Amino acid sequence: MSVVDPVAQVRAARREGIGLGLVGVYGVSFGAVAVSSGFEVWQACVLSLVGFTGGSQFAYVGVVSAGGGPIAAAAAALLLGTRNTLYALRLSSLLPPRGWARATAAHLVIDETTAMALRHERSAARTAFWASGITLFVTWNVTTLLGAVGVSALGDPEQFGLDAAAPAAFLALLWPHLRTRLGGGVAVAAVGVALGLMLVAPAGVPVLAAGLVALIGIHPRADLAVPRS
Amino acid sequence: MSAVWVVVTSVALYLQKAAGLAVPSHWLDRPWIRRVLGLLPVALLAALTAVQTLDSPDGPVVDARLAGLAAAAVALALRAPFLFVVVVAAVVAAGLRALT
Numbered sequence: 001m002s003v004v005d006p007v008a009q010v011r012a013a014r015r016e017g018i019g020l021g022l023v024g025v026y027g028v029s030f031g032a033v034a035v036s037s038g039f040e041v042w043q044a045c046v047l048s049l050v051g052f053t054g055g056s057q058f059a060y061v062g063v064v065s066a067g068g069g070p071i072a073a074a075a076a077a078l079l080l081g082t083r084n085t086l087y088a089l090r091l092s093s094l095l096p097p098r099g100w101a102r103a104t105a106a107h108l109v110i111d112e113t114t115a116m117a118l119r120h121e122r123s124a125a126r127t128a129f130w131a132s133g134i135t136l137f138v139t140w141n142v143t144t145l146l147g148a149v150g151v152s153a154l155g156d157p158e159q160f161g162l163d164a165a166a167p168a169a170f171l172a173l174l175w176p177h178l179r180t181r182l183g184g185g186v187a188v189a190a191v192g193v194a195l196g197l198m199l200v201a202p203a204g205v206p207v208l209a210a211g212l213v214a215l216i217g218i219h220p221r222a223d224l225a226v227p228r229s
Numbered sequence: 230m231s232a233v234w235v236v237v238t239s240v241a242l243y244l245q246k247a248a249g250l251a252v253p254s255h256w257l258d259r260p261w262i263r264r265v266l267g268l269l270p271v272a273l274l275a276a277l278t279a280v281q282t283l284d285s286p287d288g289p290v291v292d293a294r295l296a297g298l299a300a301a302a303v304a305l306a307l308r309a310p311f312l313f314v315v316v317v318a319a320v321v322a323a324g325l326r327a328l329t
Contacts, residue, residue: 022312026319043235050239053246055277060238066286070234077238081245083273088249090266095250106247111277114270161322164297167281168318171298174274175305186268187275194276198289210276217264224267 006123013120013128020116021135023169024143029162030057031147036157037065041148048144052137053110055207056080058166063203076203083211087114094125108133115173182222189213293329297322 027048034044039061047057056077063073088095088109094117095105108129113136117129151157177183190210197206216222256262282298283289297318304314 020311023315025312026315029319039235040232043232046235046239050236051242053242055281056242058281062284062286070231070238074234074238074241078241078245080277081242083269084242084246085249086266086269088246089252089256090249090269092250092252102250103247106250107243109246109249111270111274115274118267118270158293159323159326161293161297161319161324161326164282164294164301164318164322165315167278167294167298168301168315169311170274170278170281171301172305172311172314174271174278177271177274182268183271186271190272190275191279194279195283195289198280198284203284207273207276207280211269211273213272214265214268217266217268218261220260220264222268223260223264224271225263 017131024139028147032157
């Protein structure tokens with residue numbers, strides 16, 4: 001990429017962020033899956049409004065649906081949620097320094113907004129973060145409610161392929177990294193670890209353990225931040 | 230389902246994010262931490278993709294979700310926009326289930 005007008009970069013980042021935010025409509029799948037797993041509509045909405053991190057929400061509901069107790073479900077959700085702590089650490093210098101703005105920004109730190117912010121440079125990165133975060137928050141919560149309320153009328157969410165929406169969204173976020181040898185290698189290794197542990201470990205553990213693959217970055221040459229072509 | 234647990238878990242999920250912003254930013258000055266944190270989303274997103282495609286209450290299964298994911302990969306290779314990719318995955322999975 002050659003030198004580009006910074007104003008145009010910010011504009012492009014906003015457009016991209018809003019576009020990504022629209023992906024939040026798969027909240028309809030969360031709302032539907034939650035209610036068909038025995039949760040109340042308001043409980044699905046609290047998880048989306050206050051928890052607001054799709055992977056953990058699906059994990060929580062999934063463990064309960066599989067017969068796990070509330071503590072096992074919370075543990076699975078929070079194990080998955082530790083990555084948000086690390087994302088926040090990664091984005092820390094980019095986000096507002098203090099006060100309500102920082103507390104609000106914290107709420108929007110999730111897979112999608114982090115991936116979005118890291119695709120851009122400084123001010124465009126901030127724009128991409130807020131544009132994707134606010135759009136996602138609105139679409140995710142509105143569609144969680146619609147899915148939760150609508151599931152009794154619509155029936156099984158799997159019938160509409162809604163359970164395939166979340167992995168497709170994760171793959172889309174991962175896609176740009178698969179073009180580099182390091183990114184592709186880390187992804188393949190992480191999938192290997194996760195699949196191996198799925199057979200033996202409780203829900204939530206395989207994904208977190210796969211995160212350990214990132215420790216390859218301790219090696220000085222394992223650096224994704226290569227110069228852009 | 231215990232309502233209290235839903236609220237407690239939701240609040241804890243928020244606090245996890247806030248904790249990351251409360252940590253001193255000079256932690257990131259070390260290059261190895263920056264490299265590991267850069268690779269972390271790659272590892273987690275790859276694992277999440279695999280787990281959410283294959284998991285079930287009875288262990289890993291291959292079902293219509295995998296076909297949906299394959300369709301999503303084709304759409305991504307063709308540089309389709311995000312939302313289109315997600316919709317294609319759902320439509321293919323739903324279509325396959327309707328046929329079988």
